[in-house]
Amino acid sequence: xxxxxxxxxxxxxxxxxxxxxxxxxxxxxxxxxxxxxxxxxxxxxxxxxxxxxxxxxxxxxxxxxxxxxxxxxxxxxxxxxxxxxxxxxxxxxxxxxxxxxxxxxxxxxxxxxxxxxxxxxxxxxxxxxxx
Amino acid sequence: xxxxxxxxxxxxxxxxxxxxxxxxxxxxxxxxxxxxxxxxxxxxxxxxxxxxxxxxxxxxxxxxxxxxxxxxxxxxxxxxxxxxxxxxxxxxxxxxxxxxxxxxxxxxxxxxxxxxxxxxxxxxxxxxx
Numbered sequence: 637x638x639x640x641x642x643x644x645x646x647x648x649x650x651x652x653x654x655x656x657x658x659x660x661x662x663x664x665x666x667x668x669x670x671x672x673x674x675x676x677x678x679x680x681x682x683x684x685x686x687x688x689x690x691x692x693x694x695x696x697x698x699x700x701x702x703x704x705x706x707x708x709x710x711x712x713x714x715x716x717x718x719x720x721x722x723x724x725x726x727x728x729x730x731x732x733x734x735x736x737x738x739x740x741x742x743x744x745x746x747x748x749x750x751x752x753x754x755x756x757x758x759x760x761x762x763x764x765x766x767x
Numbered sequence: 768x769x770x771x772x773x774x775x776x777x778x779x780x781x782x783x784x785x786x787x788x789x790x791x792x793x794x795x796x797x798x799x800x801x802x803x804x805x806x807x808x809x810x811x812x813x814x815x816x817x818x819x820x821x822x823x824x825x826x827x828x829x830x831x832x833x834x835x836x837x838x839x840x841x842x843x844x845x846x847x848x849x850x851x852x853x854x855x856x857x858x859x860x861x862x863x864x865x866x867x868x869x870x871x872x873x874x875x876x877x878x879x880x881x882x883x884x885x886x887x888x889x890x891x892x893x894x895x896x
Contacts, residue, residue: 658788661787710836
């Protein structure tokens with residue numbers, strides 16, 4: 637991976653319609669119950685993960701070599717069913733340590749009006765074959 | 768103020784459900800051989816699964832509060848055995864609110880070892896009660 641990636645933004649993900657069913661499935665997968673209303677705080681990862689997958693595909697990186705190093709969310713407002721959301725990923729930093737690429741990404745999650753809902757940053761560790 | 772620690776059990780079946788719900792089908796969370804091939808000790812929970820448990824504890828401690836920010840590093844894997852499950856404990860220390868915002872310093876452990884680095888949530892307490 638080369639430094640020219642730093643600062644690059646990738647195309648926005650296809651609009652994702654948040655439904656009660658997919659929020660409930662997400663909540664129940666972590667043992668919580670869901671009775672409507674705001675989605676769990678980590679739900680925006682669904683959007684960010686979609687953006688990351690598109691990024692990995694564009695850069696021909698294997699998901700199974702990715703280990704998650706860090707994740708941060710800053711919320712403008714809670715996500716609720718009915719939202720139609722899009723994530724736009726950009727590469728903030730790139731370092732090589734011990735045969736691994738350490739990739740810092742940020743994803744801005746916006747609603748159908750283009751308003752920012754959540755800004756999230758992730759550190760992805762791409763483990764090289766020799767690590 | 769110390770918050771009542773919460774313990775959650777994670778099983779392989781939970782990881783399968785979470786992969787479906789989140790879209791994260793990384794095989795290191797399902798397949799022992801793939802996990803070991805990249806140097807992991809076995810199938811590990813999604814880091815975001817563990818973070819979701821931390822968020823669950825925060826939601827339990829502050830019902831209905833809006834989460835303003837949430838973040839952590841993933842410092843040690845949560846290895847999930849093929850049979851049974853593994854317990855993850857979430858403890859929290861709430862600081863005094865500043866401008867309506869409460870910072871919660873979390874401690875998330877598995878088998879006595881910290882698995883998240885500096886996990887922290889900031890919540891806006893409800894003002895309607």
